Amino acid sequence: xxxxxxxxxxxxxxxxxxxxxxxxxxxxxxxxxxxxxxxxxxxxxxxxxxxxxxxxxxxxxxxxxxxxxxxxxxxxxxxxxxxxxxxxxxxxxxxxxxxxxxxxxxxxxxxxxxxxxxxxxxxxxxxxxxxxxxxxxxxxxxxxxxxxxxxxxxxxxxxxxxxxxxxxxxxxxxxxxxxxxxxxxxxxxxxxxxxxxxxxxxxxxxxxxxxxxxxxxxxxxxxxxxxxxxxxxxxxxxxxxxxxxxxxxxxxxxxxxxxxxxxxxxxxxxxxxxxxxxxxxxxxxxxxxxxxxxxxxxxxxxxxxxxxxxxxxxxxxxxxxxxxxxxxxxxxxxxxxxxxxxxxxxxxxxxxxxxxxxxxxxxxxxxxxxxxxxxxxxxxxxxxxxxxxxxxxxxxxxxxxxxx
Numbered sequence: 001x002x003x004x005x006x007x008x009x010x011x012x013x014x015x016x017x018x019x020x021x022x023x024x025x026x027x028x029x030x031x032x033x034x035x036x037x038x039x040x041x042x043x044x045x046x047x048x049x050x051x052x053x054x055x056x057x058x059x060x061x062x063x064x065x066x067x068x069x070x071x072x073x074x075x076x077x078x079x080x081x082x083x084x085x086x087x088x089x090x091x092x093x094x095x096x097x098x099x100x101x102x103x104x105x106x107x108x109x110x111x112x113x114x115x116x117x118x119x120x121x122x123x124x125x126x127x128x129x130x131x132x133x134x135x136x137x138x139x140x141x142x143x144x145x146x147x148x149x150x151x152x153x154x155x156x157x158x159x160x161x162x163x164x165x166x167x168x169x170x171x172x173x174x175x176x177x178x179x180x181x182x183x184x185x186x187x188x189x190x191x192x193x194x195x196x197x198x199x200x201x202x203x204x205x206x207x208x209x210x211x212x213x214x215x216x217x218x219x220x221x222x223x224x225x226x227x228x229x230x231x232x233x234x235x236x237x238x239x240x241x242x243x244x245x246x247x248x249x250x251x252x253x254x255x256x257x258x259x260x261x262x263x264x265x266x267x268x269x270x271x272x273x274x275x276x277x278x279x280x281x282x283x284x285x286x287x288x289x290x291x292x293x294x295x296x297x298x299x300x301x302x303x304x305x306x307x308x309x310x311x312x313x314x315x316x317x318x319x320x321x322x323x324x325x326x327x328x329x330x331x332x333x334x335x336x337x338x339x340x341x342x343x344x345x346x347x348x349x350x351x352x353x354x355x356x357x358x359x360x361x362x363x364x365x366x367x368x369x370x371x372x373x374x375x376x377x378x379x380x381x382x383x384x385x386x387x388x389x390x391x392x393x394x395x396x397x398x399x400x401x402x403x404x
Contacts, residue, residue, distance in 0.1 A: 042073025
């Protein structure tokens with residue numbers, strides 16, 4: 001029998017009826033002769049509720065205690081799903097991340113999986129059990145529970161499929177991966193297949209279907225990932241190293257578009273023109289695992305420069321501490337924090353071979369009176385920071401222009 005790793009998200013596990021539906025889907029695969037390892041997220045919006053509870057207690061809850069709290073959401077899901085399977089006559093056993101040997105390192109709330117012990121899983125499979133594993137969590141060298149960040153259950157599932165050498169199926173509340181979020185652009189087209197490179201860019205830029213770290217692992221170990229709906233039996237999307245190339249894909253310069261509303265833009269004026277000062281500032285951000293995506297810098301004028309950069313809004317408390325320390329050291333520096341921005345990105349391998357993509361993208365925004373506040377590019381993507389109030393206009397216009 002072959003092993004299959006499946007992952008079910010919070011919406012798929014949102015109610016008792018949906019948990020029973022997930023159990024039936026697992027049983028159907030099991031009846032085909034497969035050994036099943038299933039990763040699940042917390043039920044519905046329970047993680048959001050736990051976060052609200054934490055901030056009702058404290059304005060700045062310690063990251064370690066947040067991890068301790070948030071990990072309980074998945075613990076509820078794994079036990080409920082295991083109960084459902086056992087009630088249907090199938091032997092199942094649930095494990096938390098630490099129990100199953102998912103080892104992590106890094107900061108609380110954004111840890112990374114460094115290794116997984118497979119012994120306990122393999123023993124349970126050999127005993128004929130269906131194995132249910134809590135996603136999103138692991139344990140560090142201090143024996144502290146850690147979490148992997150939003151969407152981390154995807155990473156848990158792909159990491160397990162890599163160490164077990166088996167396929168990975170991600171089931172969610174959408175039918176697959178779309179070129180644009182259908183909630184933002186209803187005519188969006190579903191992709192039959194997408195490359196790891198394109199999906200990694202889209203995930204890291206705010207496309208919420210997959211966790212970026214999960215795509216990194218899939219690409220590194222060439223572990224194909226299938227994304228489909230847990231609610232509808234329709235074909236999904238295959239994420240693979242080399243997607244099949246049809247004529248329509250050859251003509252398509254842009255594969256998809258991502259929108260990230262969880263970014264802010266920080267502008268610093270009158271920063272001393274000294275590379276050591278700039279390097280130290282961004283080093284301080286890196287030490288706190290604050291991910292800086294876009295950076296722009298003006299030419300020096302009278303020994304001073306202006307610097308703008310984007311960062312995740314969830315890191316604002318730590319950002320403020322670093323920024324205020326910086327301004328205390330250099331009192332002439334002026335700071336502006338703009339939370340009312342969105343990051344709009346277009347992604348496609350076709351950019352490598354087709355000229356004029358950037359010109360078309362910028363012209364589309366200009367023709368729709370959408371100002372560009374910052375720009376960054378890579379070989380297969382272009383990202384712009386724009387005012388949040390114009391996000392819908394920009395999405396509709398760009399999706400129309402590139403036939404997404």
